[in-house]
Amino acid sequence: MRLIVFTDLDGSLLDHNSYSYDAAKPALDLLRNRDVPLILASSKTAAEIAPLRAELGFVHCPAIVENGAGLLPAHMSLNASSGEVSEYQRIRAALKQLPSGLQGLFVGFGDWSDREIATQTGLDLKKVILASKRFYSEPGLWRGDDGQRQEFETWLEKKGIKARQGGRYYTLSFGATKADQMRNIIDDLGWRDRPVLTIALGDAPNDIEMLEAADRAVIIKNPHGPTLPALSGEEAYPDHIIRTQKSGPQGWNEAIQKLFGQIYSNDAHRQTQNPKSQGD
Template identity: 55%
Template sequence: MTGNTPADAPAPRAIVFSDLDGTLLDHETYGWQAATPALDRLRGAGIPLILASSKTAAEIAPLRAEMGFAHCPAIVENGAGLLPPGPAEAAPDRSAYQRLRAALDAIAPDLRHQYRGFGDWGAAEIARRTGLPIEGARLAAQRQFSEPGLWEGSDTGRAAFVAALAQHGVTAREGGRFLTLSFGGTKAGRMAEIIAHYAPDATADPATAPRSLALGDAPNDREMIEAADHGVIIANPHGTPLPPLPGEARVRTTVPGPQGWMHAVLDLLSDLL
């Protein structure tokens, strides 16, 4: 990972990892402004905010800049890739996505024809399938690491489809809406990589590692929440909530979206700082 953190800079006391839709972004308006007091506190304390979402780098980069955290990396496409700190690239590297699409097209046609992904649809169909405005759909189509789509065949056929892709090193993860293909990577797996970026001495001396906070609202955030020192489950009245987790000792908000996010982060920061 590249970035602008000097090699001799002290590690931050904490790092916050956050899902976006329904967590830091309002479910209806996609606004984040209700979380402004907590975002200001993070910036003032020098605590990185790592946005972690199924969104593409093209979608996350402007949001990250608006929030004032362009100096922080972000986890994109559900952990299949990372967005480095700094301004968005004018011509991002899409070679991994091109290899993914080539692997998809290399499997037997009778299986391939039963799966349709973002690369098959175009912006108008992505907008129809997701409810995104057309400009948002164009950004969602700028994929670098993964391919969401729909399987339109039988369960038996899907198992054969997934097995065929595995021979090309491609994994398939079922989300709330799409079957997403990638060469691997999860939000939780990227957390360790980012913590090591900010605290390279933590491997030798774990006492120097920053405390990690993770916030999310849906089942695909579970691994990230469980991997953090402090996990926060944001209320999710619009979708499938996270079930009780084994040995749960985590915060569950009663208020959804950025307002619940703000209160949870401010409460945790008051204990940590």
Template identity: 50%
Template sequence: MKTRAFAIFSDLDGTLLDHETYDWRPAAPCLARLRDAGVALVLASSKTAAEIAPLRAEMGFAHCPAIVENGAGVLPPGTERPGESRTHPRLRAALAALPPWFAGFSDWDPEEIARRTGLPPQAAGRAALRDFSEPGLYTGPEARRAEFLQSLARTGITAAQGGRFLTLSFGGSKAGRMAELAAQMPGPPRTIALGDAPNDAAMLRAADHAVIVPNPAHPGPGLAADGHRIRLAPAPGPKGWAAAVQALLAELTD
């Protein structure tokens, strides 16, 4: 591998983390090789800074920035809280003025979040510490879903569908943040993006190289793998993630 030649931007749930167990350790040998080679790994997730900071440290990439809450914020290197002003209170106030057809993490206690996500209680508590966005479920009549989404848009709220939840925010995207962060890196590097869900599609399209990680739990990002710029990982979760990253980097640095 060539140091700083590449930067990897990766979704977490269902991609680098197993969809059911949230375990990333099957990818640990690959992550160690990336660290040794000086390849940046930028975690890009709908998770909060409170969730991502310990994961990033455990993986050995605390020196890299992370994209939090589906692109609504950035977690700087070596920190546990984002540096941007919180927009979550304004988001909740805007939702209160709309039809009550959305139930989010702020409406659930940690036990309910744990039940709906499969997270252990302590991790569910960190997931509730929102700074910019609100993941949850549309609970209104299906026939009026499009109307509700239009109401959100009129208030400046964007909605991104992930593997489990609809995430609402006042903007920012994984793709936009990837472009910003890559431009700040030496080189700048070529970008490799990995994801499994619809809210990863724009990031996958914008990257120099993209990997779709299959997830049997949902339909995926809606992109077709071409075997060249957009590839399909050979297996779900961290095992497939590691195999795809190793194969792609071996090819690109050959």
């Protein structure tokens, strides 16, 4: 059986505060040793994800960027076509056209200086430059109430813009999701020789569609936000959707090792029961 892993970054593979993945290194080694593709799926930009992907040792895998609004192909350091840049500019232009009662309630990266972004994110200024190279989406913070937020989202939808809450930011884009890109990547792999099993890990509302689209889903404990509601099928198939007791990379590491133990144990059992399958 072929496996493919899709993972959120902040609050999942990366620690919410330090952005470290050290606690997940044993599970990352397991993926590399078994040649299992790891697809990073984040609200981060292509410029941010490209060096991280290389550092992790998965440059041969595509990555889902800016909350699913775009895709960073395998082996590519940065995708910066003029069309992609115009999407970001269209979002910023739409924000300037908001009705007066909604003006200023959403504050995004485009409203902050580099130092303000550094203060908001905890990133150093070098990484802030990468985070600001946005092609598809605009993350930010919401400062209004729930009623104003509904009005804001309704107004944006008329412009074709969707808003999704992540683990850290409220992000605007033209509607593609992590789950959309997940399906595209699986189709592009063209695996036909063996069954494909997908694993997805995430901690925030903007991960729900990706988690529900996977064969196995891992909800990483998020002490910095509300607990995710029960996913579709969670009660009926509790073994297919698990929730970690630990947060961030600690929970990520334990979940991957647990799932791999189950999956490869079951696969070995099937091979023993049907030796002919080894040569199929």
